[in-house]
Amino acid sequence: MEQYSERLDGLFQAIADPTRRAVLKRLGKGPASISELAKPFDMALPSFMKHIHLLEDSGWIHTRKEGRVRTCVLDRKPFATVEAWLSEQRALWEGRTDRLEAFVTTQQKEEPE
């Protein structure tokens, strides 16, 4: 549970940044090299690499080096993790709405027509 919570911290922290979200978006279309990913950003390479490391450490992407080229690949599992968290929250309100509906229905039945 502790590990799951820490993983969520890292996943949400990673996507709380427009550069990192743009990198994920680009990788949604297929793998890309670091230099290709960095191209649209007016940013020094070491700064850009910090974003890449953060995405890799949190689990959103994997990287592999072939010769001199490092290629980045999107991992889809974190999307499922985030979706599961959202569903969990949604289930809470829906349970609440169900309970409210049940209450209202019961009240209506109990009231004389």
Next chain:
Amino acid sequence: MEQYSERLDGLFQAIADPTRRAVLKRLGKGPASISELAKPFDMALPSFMKHIHLLEDSGWIHTRKEGRVRTCVLDRKPFATVEAWLSEQRALWEGRTDRLEAFVTTQQKEEPE
């Protein structure tokens, strides 16, 4: 677009913390006062209030003061915003999978049986 991106930054930043996620979870069950929300946490009130302010500033919750009691209420709109972002990403890979399938199907048709 810039505003949307900044809103996403704030929304993801806000949920990148276990205390703030626990507060949202509790509020999913219904509105609660600050003191009720703070109870499960071994935290000084000013520290806890920073979390509440961050949740309010990013748009996840609203608060209203009645007399001496401040009540917090969950806003569901940010969930829809986060879900929309996830769907947007998912559409990218799915488009990619469709293109890959189309390519494979075309190749199979073109190859002699």
